[in-house]
Amino acid sequence: METLFAILIGLLVAAGVFLMLSRTIVRVVLGLTFIAYGVNLAILTVAGLRQDSPPLLTLEGPYVDPLPQALVLTAIVIGFGTTALLLTVALRAYQVAGHDDVAAFGDNLARDPDAPDGQHADPEHLSPDLPEMDHAAETAAHLAELERLRRITR
Amino acid sequence: MTLAVLFPLLMAAVCGLLARPLGRRSGYLAALGFVPALLLAVPLAGNSVEAGGTPLAQVTNWVPELGLNFAFRGDGFSLLFAVLIGVIGALASLYSVAYLSPHERFGRFYPYLLLFGGSMLGLVLSDNLIALFGFWEMTSVTSFLLIGLWHTRSEARDGAIKAFLVSALGGLGLLAAVALLSVAGGSTLLSELDLEAVRASPLFVPALLLTLLAALTKSAQLPFHLWLPTAMEAPTPVSAFLHSATMVKAGVVLVAKFGLIFGSSPLWSGIIVPLGVATMFWGSWRALKQTDLKALLAFSTVSQLGLLMALYGLADAEGRFAATTHLLNHAAFKAALFFVVGIIDHETGTRETFRLSGLRRKLPLTFVVAGLATLSMAGLPPLGGFISKELFYEAMLHAGPGFIAVAVIGSALTLAYCARLIRIFFGDFRAPEDDGGRLLKSEIHEAGPGLLLPPALLAGAALLFGVLPASAEWLARRAGTALGFAGYEGHLELWHGVTPALLLTLLTWGLAALLVWQTARVYFLQVHLEFPVSSNRIYRGLLIGLETLASRLIAGTQGLALPDQLRITLAAAGLMGGYAVWRAPQVFQPLEGVPLSTLPIAVLLVAGALGVLLSRNRLTAVVLTGLTGFGSAVAFLAMRAPDLALTQLLIEAVTVILFLLVFRSLPGFRSLPRGRTRQIIDVGLAGAAGIGTTLLILASLRFLSPPISPYYLENAYKGGGGKNVVNVLLVDFRGWDTLGEVMVVAMVALAVGSLVRLGRRGEARSENDTAPTLPDLLDLQERRP
Numbered sequence: 001m002e003t004l005f006a007i008l009i010g011l012l013v014a015a016g017v018f019l020m021l022s023r024t025i026v027r028v029v030l031g032l033t034f035i036a037y038g039v040n041l042a043i044l045t046v047a048g049l050r051q052d053s054p055p056l057l058t059l060e061g062p063y064v065d066p067l068p069q070a071l072v073l074t075a076i077v078i079g080f081g082t083t084a085l086l087l088t089v090a091l092r093a094y095q096v097a098g099h100d101d102v103a104a105f106g107d108n109l110a111r112d113p114d115a116p117d118g119q120h121a122d123p124e125h126l127s128p129d130l131p132e133m134d135h136a137a138e139t140a141a142h143l144a145e146l147e148r149l150r151r152i153t154r
Numbered sequence: 155m156t157l158a159v160l161f162p163l164l165m166a167a168v169c170g171l172l173a174r175p176l177g178r179r180s181g182y183l184a185a186l187g188f189v190p191a192l193l194l195a196v197p198l199a200g201n202s203v204e205a206g207g208t209p210l211a212q213v214t215n216w217v218p219e220l221g222l223n224f225a226f227r228g229d230g231f232s233l234l235f236a237v238l239i240g241v242i243g244a245l246a247s248l249y250s251v252a253y254l255s256p257h258e259r260f261g262r263f264y265p266y267l268l269l270f271g272g273s274m275l276g277l278v279l280s281d282n283l284i285a286l287f288g289f290w291e292m293t294s295v296t297s298f299l300l301i302g303l304w305h306t307r308s309e310a311r312d313g314a315i316k317a318f319l320v321s322a323l324g325g326l327g328l329l330a331a332v333a334l335l336s337v338a339g340g341s342t343l344l345s346e347l348d349l350e351a352v353r354a355s356p357l358f359v360p361a362l363l364l365t366l367l368a369a370l371t372k373s374a375q376l377p378f379h380l381w382l383p384t385a386m387e388a389p390t391p392v393s394a395f396l397h398s399a400t401m402v403k404a405g406v407v408l409v410a411k412f413g414l415i416f417g418s419s420p421l422w423s424g425i426i427v428p429l430g431v432a433t434m435f436w437g438s439w440r441a442l443k444q445t446d447l448k449a450l451l452a453f454s455t456v457s458q459l460g461l462l463m464a465l466y467g468l469a470d471a472e473g474r475f476a477a478t479t480h481l482l483n484h485a486a487f488k489a490a491l492f493f494v495v496g497i498i499d500h501e502t503g504t505r506e507t508f509r510l511s512g513l514r515r516k517l518p519l520t521f522v523v524a525g526l527a528t529l530s531m532a533g534l535p536p537l538g539g540f541i542s543k544e545l546f547y548e549a550m551l552h553a554g555p556g557f558i559a560v561a562v563i564g565s566a567l568t569l570a571y572c573a574r575l576i577r578i579f580f581g582d583f584r585a586p587e588d589d590g591g592r593l594l595k596s597e598i599h600e601a602g603p604g605l606l607l608p609p610a611l612l613a614g615a616a617l618l619f620g621v622l623p624a625s626a627e628w629l630a631r632r633a634g635t636a637l638g639f640a641g642y643e644g645h646l647e648l649w650h651g652v653t654p655a656l657l658l659t660l661l662t663w664g665l666a667a668l669l670v671w672q673t674a675r676v677y678f679l680q681v682h683l684e685f686p687v688s689s690n691r692i693y694r695g696l697l698i699g700l701e702t703l704a705s706r707l708i709a710g711t712q713g714l715a716l717p718d719q720l721r722i723t724l725a726a727a728g729l730m731g732g733y734a735v736w737r738a739p740q741v742f743q744p745l746e747g748v749p750l751s752t753l754p755i756a757v758l759l760v761a762g763a764l765g766v767l768l769s770r771n772r773l774t775a776v777v778l779t780g781l782t783g784f785g786s787a788v789a790f791l792a793m794r795a796p797d798l799a800l801t802q803l804l805i806e807a808v809t810v811i812l813f814l815l816v817f818r819s820l821p822g823f824r825s826l827p828r829g830r831t832r833q834i835i836d837v838g839l840a841g842a843a844g845i846g847t848t849l850l851i852l853a854s855l856r857f858l859s860p861p862i863s864p865y866y867l868e869n870a871y872k873g874g875g876g877k878n879v880v881n882v883l884l885v886d887f888r889g890w891d892t893l894g895e896v897m898v899v900a901m902v903a904l905a906v907g908s909l910v911r912l913g914r915r916g917e918a919r920s921e922n923d924t925a926p927t928l929p930d931l932l933d934l935q936e937r938r939p
Contacts (some may be wrong), residue, residue, distance in 0.1 A: 004748050005789075006851040008759050012782065014844025015763035017724065021717050021836045024823060028716075030766060030779055033809070037759075037786050038847065044793050046854045047861075051749075054794040057870065057877035064794045065863045066870075066879040072790075072798055074895050080805045081902040087816045088909040094820055103715040118890060 005045045012038035025090040025100040029083060036079035043068045081109065155212050155226040155279055158190040158236065162243075162272030166265040173261030181251035184264040188247070189238025198233040198632055210792055211281070211345075221342035227281035229636035231478070235278040235399075235407060235627065238482070240488050242399040243271040245608035249730035252604030253496055263303060267392065270296035274400040278407055281344050283332040285461075290328055290368070290404065294321045297401050297682030301388040313384035316693065320381040324371025331364035335415070344411070352415060362416045365408065366425055373459050376433045380689045383440075383452040393448065397455045398485045406459065406481065408807065409466045409638060410474065417469030426467025427553060431560045435459030438567035442574065442669075443680045447495045447505040450571055451488070455533065457568060458484050464557075465549055471639035472552075476545030478630040478637065479646060483530060484540035486616040489577075490527040493609035494520055498578070498600045503594035504586045507574060512583030516598045519606055521579045526613040530620065532572035533565060533659075538619030538626055540659075541646050547655040562662050569666030584628025596633070623647055695883075721835060728842040735849055752792055758785030772823045776813045780806055797880050 012034050019031030047068040053059045055066035094100045165187030169180045176183070197210055210228035217223075228236070247267065254263065272290035280286040295318070302314030311351035338355035339347035352358060369375075382402060386393050396402065409426060416422040437457025444450040462484065465477035497520050498513065499505050514521045526537065533543035543565060549563045586594045600606075619626035623646035634640035650656075669676055711722060762782030769775045783806035789800040827834065866883055874882035884892050 001748055001856055002754060003852065004752065006755065006848045008756055009851060010843075010844035010846075010848030011760055012763055013847040014840040016766055018767065018836055021720060021828075021832075021839065023717060023828065026772060026775075026820065026823070030775060032838035033779055034763060034782065037782055040798075041786055041789060042847065042851055044696050044790070044795065044798075045851055048855065049793055054796055055867065055879035056796075057879065061867075063867055063879070065861060066866055066883055067861075067863045069795045069798055069880045070883040070888065072795070072878065073801060073893065076798065076801050076805055077895060078898060081807060081899050083809060084812055084906050087812060088906045091816050091819060092909045092912060100821060103717050116861040124309065153654070 001049045002045055005041060005049065009038045009042050009045065012041070023101050023103045025093065025102050028102055029086045029090055032086060033079070033083055036075070036082070040072050040075050040079070043072050155194065155210060155228050156214060156224065158194055158240075159226065159272055159279060161190045162187040162268040162275065166268035166272070169262055169264040169268060173259075173264065178251050178254060178256055178258070178260055180260050180264050181247050181254075184247035184268055185244040187268045188240045188244040188271060191236050191271075192244065193583075194233050194240065195237045195271055197228060198230070221282075221336065221340075222284055223282050224285055225281040226276075226279045227344055228279060228631075231410065231633035232278050233638035234478075234482075234633050235403075236275050239271060239274050239399045240484050242395055242485060242612075243267070244831035245489070245493075245611065246391040246395040249394070249493055249496070249605060249608040250389070252602055253391055253500060253581070254389065259303075262299075263389070266296055266299045266303065267395070270300055270400065271395070274404070277404055278496075278837055283336055283342050283344055286344070287325070287329050287332050290372075291322070291325045293401055293404060294318055294325055297321070297388075297396060298387070300392045300396070301385050303389060303392070304387070307387070310383070310387040313387040314382070317381040317385045319697075320371050320378050320693075323370040324378070324405075327364040327371075330423065331361045333367065334361040334364070347415065349415060353418060357417070358416075359421065362419060362421060365412050365416065366422075369405035369408040369463075370429065371405070372408070373402050373463060374433075374456050375405070375429050375463060376436060377689055379433060379437065379456045382456050382691055383449055385451045386448045390448070390492060390496035393452075394489045394496070395653060397452070397492060398489035402455060402459055403462075403481070403485075406462050406466060406477075409463060410477070413466055413469045413474075414638060423467045423469050426558065427464045429457055430460045430462070430464030430467055431550075431557050433457070434464065435460075435560050435564040435567070438564050438571060439680075442567055442571045442676070444571075445507050447498065447507060447575065447578075448492075450507075450575060451491055451495060454571060455488060457564065458488070458531075461546060461561075461564075465546060468549055468553065471642035472545075472644060473549045474637045475630060475634070475639045475642050475644055476542060476549050478633050478639075479538075479545060479626055480542035480627055482621065482626055483542045483616065483619055486612045486619065487527040487530040487537075487539060490523060490612035490616065491531065493612070494524040494527065494603070497605050500605065501595070501598055501601055502913070504587045504588075506586075509586040509594075510578040510584075511581040512579070513598075514579040515583045517579075517600050519610075523606070523609045523613045524579065525576060526617050527609070528532070528572050528576045530613075530616040532569045533662075534569075535848070536620045536648055538616050538623075540620060541623055541626070541648065544650070544655045544659065544823075545644075545646075547658045548653075551654055551658075558658065562658055562665065565662045566665035566669060569662065570669040570673075573666070573670045574673075587635055609931040620648065721839060724839045724843065728839065728846065731846045731850075732842070735846070738853065754791075755789045755792060758782070758788065761785075770823060771819060772820075775823070776810060776817075780810050783809070784874045795880075797878070 016031045016034030016036075016038060019027045019034060022028065022031070047065045050064055052062045052064045055063045055069065090100070097104075165183060169187075171179045172183065210226075210233075214224040247264070251262070254260070270293060273289045275294055276289035277293060280289055296312045298318040301317055302310050304310045305314075315809060316769065328665075334357040335347065335352065336342045338357040338361065339349070339352045341347055344373075352361075371378040382397075385396065385401075388396065398665070413422065434457045437453050437455070437460055441450050441453035441457060444453060458480075462477055462480060465473045465480065486638075495505060497517070501517065502510060502513070504510065530537035530539035533539045547558070547561065550557045585598065588594055627646040630646075631640075634642070699780045711719070759782055762778050762780075762785055765778035765781065766775050769778060783802065787799045787802040787806065790796075790802060810896050866879055866887060870879040870882040871877060874886035876882040876886075
């Protein structure tokens with residue numbers, strides 16, 4: 001029975017990973033849910049699946065292992081929390097970005113090849129790591145970029 | 155001995171705390187920190203060390219299972235060195251009280267100095283190889299702090315980083331060497347290494363090379379000498395300490411001590427001696443070029459270290475005896491000279507040789523001290539340096555004619571730069587001016603006793619070593635047993651007859667006179683003779699290359715869109731996991747009896763997963779996800795876990811509601827293409843993840859250790875008063891975990907609430923979407939002037 005479940009769990013995880021790699025944000029969330037299902041079942045399976053009594057002392061022994069059950073109980077709740085949080089983040093990301101394409105959510109690091117830390121501390125002093133840099137040129141470029149963005153949005 | 159090592163570290167904390175109320179006077183406390191090291195002179199003076207009696211040993215257990223102990227061993231050499239560190243450390247502390255400005259950050263300076271001295275003491279006294287490495291790295295770190303003390307100056311920062319990078323590179327080599335040695339020698343104690351086993355081991359040559367890397371980087375030998383001259387950015391008392399007794403001598407200590415292990419191999423002296431002699435030549439050549447007194451001394455240290463390395467590298471009794479004598483001489487005159495340069499800098503405001511002249515009239519006492527120390531450095535009689543230089547020639551005579559030639563030229567250059575150094579005291583006095591012609595100091599007067607006494611003592615020692623060679627010999631002989639020259643018969647004498655060494659000395663003097671006579675031509679040659687390859691240039695290139703590589707790597711892996719980043723992570727995990735699976739013993743159990751009741755569960759789970767993959771409608775997708783959810787609830791029931799099934803059912807219902815709520819404001823499923831290659835990669839990754847999980851579960855089915863569950867089953871009712879063991883476990887046995895879980899859920903609730911409230915209205919703005927596109931970047935670059 002453990003072998004059967006191991007294969008089933010493998011299928012669930014594979015489906016989850018494939019979904020996580022897709023570009024639609026909801027699919028990513030669903031993918032995570034599937035991985036969570038797989039992991040929950042895996043914890044129980046690893047402890048061994050025997051046809052004993054549930055760990056309720058009112059019943060006759062021998063009992064199955066109660067420890068993984070307690071762990072999975074926690075995992076289910078936390079998994080739900082993660083899903084809920086991700087869903088709302090997805091919603092917010094859609095509202096802010098205007099689309100739900102994960103692959104188009106960028107990262108500031110790739111944006112400015114000159115700034116080693118990826119972000120500007122303040123417009124007067126753009127890259128604190130490079131004190132000898134020509135800040136005037138950098139500031140001009142930055143302002144020009146802001147102006148361009150303003151034109152696009154207008 | 156443990157006290158001697160730990161006391162400076164302790165005093166560092168005290169100094170740091172008391173620096174505010176005491177100010178510069180905390181320097182006296184710092185000097186006090188070196189007192190236990192000075193007390194080591196008592197056992198050193200005893201006869202037991204010389205006679206080869208049992209050396210002092212102290213072992214404090216730390217992690218004995220791993221061979222980690224604080225084992226200190228005071229054989230003659232270690233004790234001699236420790237006393238040297240103590241003397242110069244204490245003198246440097248006293249000197250700096252008078253030297254440093256009252257506005258200096260004493261709360262940093264003295265603690266750093268003490269930490270540095272303490273780690274150096276630990277380095278020379280430690281018998282445990284791993285602790286030796288630890289102290290070694292501590293000296294790197296503390297010297298980094300000391301060199302960078304005036305961190306507002308970019309030169310100081312650069313010097314500190316350079317010193318640290320170079321010596322830390324060697325430190326890594328030492329770590330590997332120490333590991334190899336302890337494996338091959340069967341002990342982590344240097345004194346208990348099985349030398350025969352080490353020599354027979356195939357690890358011998360790698361360990362030798364790695365040890366050499368460490369020693370050469372730390373002692374600034376030829377390819378790695380670049381950090382030492384820039385280390386002069388440290389305050390002068392530190393330079394005196396660093397150049398004479400500590401940091402740079404660490405490599406010498408290593409070569410001296412490990413020479414007993416590796417010396418039998420021709421590779422050992424075959425590498426060290428040529429490098430040492432070359433370093434001696436190159437250092438003195440560069441020293442002659444300097445116009446800054448401190449830089450001159452720094453390069454002279456490089457040169458003298460080369461000499462020491464070459465002598466210890468010979469790995470015979472004669473060389474070790476000569477080296478130990480010169481070690482003492484060098485410590486005395488070099489520290490004295492650094493102190494003198496500090497005085498000159500302090501009193502005149504400059505260290506440039508061409509601005510200074512005739513100082514003899516204004517600073518007569520300093521002149522005497524400087525004169526003695528310089529004579530010793532130049533190797534002129536009747537000072538200590540002369541005697542050790544004779545021994546050096548004696549040793550080089552045995553090494554070969556090429557070595558003699560380089561050694562003579564190097565010594566002549568040494569004499570020449572000594573002449574340049576001492577010249578600032580002669581001639582007419584001229585008040586030093588800056589480039590604009592203004593006076594640097596309105597009045598120049600002799601330094602106070604606080605500045606003069608330390609160098610005077612050291613210069614006195616240099617004189618004593620020369621006039622009374624027996625004193626130096628007596629001291630050097632202390633190290634005899636430890637370094638294996640106890641049976642060596644050589645004696646130190648000023649006049650030992652007309653020997654080849656004396657003839658070489660006369661030749662050196664002649665060459666030096668020529669060099670001094672033709673100063674202008676030599677200088678012209680030096681300025682115009684530029685070598686295309688300098689290690690500084692290589693260092694810069696490596697540093698820039700490393701930075702470029704690092705930022706490329708970061709930009710290439712961290713700046714990607716989410717799916718790509720996930721792909722890279724999963725691929726890496728898959729590779730490592732795949733390697734593990736490939737290497738692991740394969741355990742496969744046959745598909746044993748499957749009850750018919752589990753088949754519907756299997757169908758339910760798989761149907762949900764496949765359905766979601768194929769569905770084009772988001773509502774269908776959520777319903778199908780629910781299918782898998784209910785499937786796993788049923789599976790929990792079949793696995794005899796009713797609580798889990800109940801929870802899963804509840805959560806499933808809530809999840810579906812949540813999805814439906816969110817879907818009101820999200821667009822429908824769009825079919826976003828992945829591209830064919832990505833599709834294939836994704837299928838591969840997903841498959842690998844699935845197969846990996848399956849194999850992992852199959853592999854973990856055997857218990858690695860006895861299960862702890864019986865404890866819970868037995869104690870649930872007695873301890874928790876409940877008959878549902880899972881509940882008791884959660885609420886009683888693992889109550890804190892459950893509390894943490896509740897906190898997580900509460901935080902998620904808060905986060906979800908605030909996120910939902912933030913986005914009541916859809917406020918899609920394209921400039922907030924930070925996805926970079928190629929045209930964007932090109933546009934940006936074009937706008938840059």
